[in-house]
Amino acid sequence: MSHEILTPDEMAKADRLAIEGGPFDGYALMRNAGAAVAALVLARFASASTVHVLCGPGNNGGDGYVVAKALVETGCAVKLWAEGSPKPGSDAALAAADCQLKAQPLGDFEMKPGALVVDALYGAGLSKPLSAEAGRAAQLAADMKVPVVSVDLPSGLSGESGATLGEAFQATITVTFARKKPGHLLLPGRNLCGEVVVADIGIGDKVIDAVGARCFENVPALWLDKFPMPALDAYKYSRGHVGVFSGGPSATGAARLAAMAAARIGAGAVTVLSPSLSLSVNASHLTSIMLRKADTLEEVFGFLDARHPEALVYGPGLGPEPGVGNFLLDLLAAAENSPKGLVLDADGLTSLAAQPEALFAALHRMGAPRAILTPHEGEFRRLFPGIAEDEKLSKLEKARAASRLSNAVVVYKGPDTVIAAPDGRAAINSNGTPLLATAGSGDVLAGICAGLLAQGMPAFEAGCAAVWIHADAAQRFGPGLIAEDLPLALLSVLRNLREPGALPVPPGSLAAGKTLS
Numbered sequence: 001m002s003h004e005i006l007t008p009d010e011m012a013k014a015d016r017l018a019i020e021g022g023p024f025d026g027y028a029l030m031r032n033a034g035a036a037v038a039a040l041v042l043a044r045f046a047s048a049s050t051v052h053v054l055c056g057p058g059n060n061g062g063d064g065y066v067v068a069k070a071l072v073e074t075g076c077a078v079k080l081w082a083e084g085s086p087k088p089g090s091d092a093a094l095a096a097a098d099c100q101l102k103a104q105p106l107g108d109f110e111m112k113p114g115a116l117v118v119d120a121l122y123g124a125g126l127s128k129p130l131s132a133e134a135g136r137a138a139q140l141a142a143d144m145k146v147p148v149v150s151v152d153l154p155s156g157l158s159g160e161s162g163a164t165l166g167e168a169f170q171a172t173i174t175v176t177f178a179r180k181k182p183g184h185l186l187l188p189g190r191n192l193c194g195e196v197v198v199a200d201i202g203i204g205d206k207v208i209d210a211v212g213a214r215c216f217e218n219v220p221a222l223w224l225d226k227f228p229m230p231a232l233d234a235y236k237y238s239r240g241h242v243g244v245f246s247g248g249p250s251a252t253g254a255a256r257l258a259a260m261a262a263a264r265i266g267a268g269a270v271t272v273l274s275p276s277l278s279l280s281v282n283a284s285h286l287t288s289i290m291l292r293k294a295d296t297l298e299e300v301f302g303f304l305d306a307r308h309p310e311a312l313v314y315g316p317g318l319g320p321e322p323g324v325g326n327f328l329l330d331l332l333a334a335a336e337n338s339p340k341g342l343v344l345d346a347d348g349l350t351s352l353a354a355q356p357e358a359l360f361a362a363l364h365r366m367g368a369p370r371a372i373l374t375p376h377e378g379e380f381r382r383l384f385p386g387i388a389e390d391e392k393l394s395k396l397e398k399a400r401a402a403s404r405l406s407n408a409v410v411v412y413k414g415p416d417t418v419i420a421a422p423d424g425r426a427a428i429n430s431n432g433t434p435l436l437a438t439a440g441s442g443d444v445l446a447g448i449c450a451g452l453l454a455q456g457m458p459a460f461e462a463g464c465a466a467v468w469i470h471a472d473a474a475q476r477f478g479p480g481l482i483a484e485d486l487p488l489a490l491l492s493v494l495r496n497l498r499e500p501g502a503l504p505v506p507p508g509s510l511a512a513g514k515t516l517s
C-alpha cells in the first residue's frame with residue numbers, strides 16, 4: 001500500500017528503521033531527499049533567475065544544503081541563507097560542510113523578481129512559531145509572488161495537525177518523503193502546501209509496514225475490495241433494503257435526497273418512513289422508492305419486523321427537538337429486529353446533543369460498530385463538546401476520539417473530511433470540493449453511506465467510500481451542481497469504478513459481462 005499517512009513521529013521511526021536495515025545511512029537518505037527536490041526544481045522552475053535556498057539548523061536545513069550543492073553543480077545561480085547552524089556531528093552538519101556555498105544570515109534575505117525560493121527552514125521538527133526573520137522571509141516571498149518549493153512541509157506548518165504555529169510559508173509545491181503527513185491534507189495545511197509531491201528516498205514498503213500506521217489517504221484502493229457487487233442471482237431485497245425517516249410536511253426533501261442516493265449507490269429497495277401528515281407530499285415525489293406510514297414506534301417496529309431493512313437513515317429534516325432523539329433511543333432500546341446498519345445525520349445528531357451518553361450507550365449495545373455518524377463542524381461540537389474544545393487535538397485525533405467514545409464510525413465532515421473507526425483506523429479525504437457546499441449534499445452523503453451499509457460493506461469502508469464517491473460525483477458534474485443532481489451524478493463514478501480491472505469481479509457476477517455500463 002502506498003496511501004498510508006505518517007505522523008512526524010512515525011516518519012522518524014521509519015527513518016530509524018530504514019537506517020538500521022540499510023543500505024542507506026541518515027546522510028544518504030538526506031542526499032536522496034535533497035536530490036529529489038533539486039530534480040523537481042530543475043524540471044519545473046528551470047527558468048528561475050536565482051534559486052534562494054533557506055536553511056534551518058536541523059535536518060530540514062540539511063536537505064536544503066544538499067539542494068543548493070546539487071543546483072550549483074548543474075550551473076544554476078544559487079544563494080544560500082541560513083537561520084542557525086547545524087549541530088556538530090549531525091547529518092545536516094555533514095551536508096553544510098559538503099556544500100560549496102557560504103550561507104548568509106536569514107535576517108539579510110532579499111531577492112529580485114523572477115527568483116525561486118526553496119524553503120528548507122523547518123519540517124518535521126518545528127517546535128515553536130517562526131522567528132521574526134523567518135516570518136519576514138515568508139512574507140517577502142508572498143509579497144513578491146515568487147514560487148516557493150517547500151522541503152517536506154511549508155515552514156511554520158505542523159506536519160502532525162495541519163495547523164500553523166504563527167507565520168508560515170505558502171508553498172507552490174511541497175516535496176515530502178516516503179509518505180504524506182496529516183499536515184499535508186488537514187486544513188489549513190492542505191492550502192499552504194500547494195501541490196504535494198511524494199518522493200521516494202529509499203525507504204521501502206516493508207519499513208513503512210513495520211511502522212504500523214493506522215491513518216490513510218482516502219483513495220479507492222483503501223476500500224475497493226469491499227465495494228459491493230451484485231451477484232448474478234441477486235434480487236431486490238438481497239441487494240439491501242434502506243429505510244429513511246422523513247420529516248414533517250415542510251421538511252420532506254432531505255429524506256428523499258438520502259433515499260435516492262441510497263438507491264443509486266445500489267441498495268435494491270428503499271422505503272421512506274413518513275409521518276402521516278407528510279404522506280401525500282412524499283407520495284407525489286416518489287416513484288421507485290417505497291413509502292410507509294410511520295407515526296409511532298409500533299409502526300416502525302412493524303416495518304422492521306416485516307421488511308428487515310439492513311440500514312436506516314435517521315436525521316435529515318426531522319427537526320432538532322429532544323423528542324426526535326428520544327424516539328431513536330426508544331427505537332434502539334426496544335426493537336427486536338434492530339437494523340444491522342444505522343446512519344445518524346443532521347437533526348438525528350443535534351436532537352441528541354443534550355444526552356450524548358444515552359446515544360453512545362445505545363451504540364455500544366449494538367456491538368461491533370454498525371452506525372455511521374456524519375457530523376459537520378457544528379454538529380460535532382454539539383455532540384462531542386469535550387473533544388471539540390480540546391485544542392491539543394488535531395481534526396484527525398478528534399475524529400478518532402469521538403469514534404472510540406461513541407463506538408461508531410465518525411465521518412467528521414468538512415473540506416478535509418476525516419473518517420475514523422473505533423479500532424483506531426482513520427482516513428483523511430483529499431478529493432473534497434467546494435461544489436459540495438450546497439444545501440442537501442449532506443443528506444445525499446447519508447444516503448450513500450446507508451446504501452453501502454445495506455449492501456454489506458463494513459462501516460469504516462462504507463464511510464470512506466461514500467465520502468470519496470460523493471466528492472468525485474460533484475467534481476464530475478462540475479459548477480452549477482445542486483444536491484438533486486448528486487444521485488444521478490453517481491452513475492459516472494460507479495461506471496468508472498467498475499471498469500474492467502478496477503474492481504475484483506466475483507465469479508458469475510453481472511459485472512463480468514459488463515452489463516452494468
Ligand SMILES: NC(=O)C1=CN([C@@H]2O[C@H](COP(=O)(O)OP(=O)(O)OC[C@H]3O[C@@H](n4cnc5c(N)ncnc54)[C@H](OP(=O)(O)O)[C@@H]3O)[C@@H](O)[C@H]2O)[C@@H](O)CC1
Nearest residue numbers: 015029030058059060122123124125126127128129130152
Ligand atoms: N534521516 C532523517 O531523519 C531524514 C530527515 N529528513 C529531513 O529532516 C527533517 C526533520 O529534521 P529535524 O528532526 O532535525 O527537524 P527540523 O524541522 O529540521 O527542525 C529541527 C531544528 O529546528 C529547531 N526549530 C524548530 N522550530 C523552530 C523555529 N520555529 N524557530 C527556530 N528553530 C526551530 C529545533 O530546535 P529545538 O526544537 O530543538 O529547540 C531543531 O534545532 C524532515 O522534515 C526532512 O526534511 C530527510 O532528510 C530524510 C532523512
Ligand SMILES: [K+]
Nearest residue numbers: 119122153155
Ligand atoms: K520546510
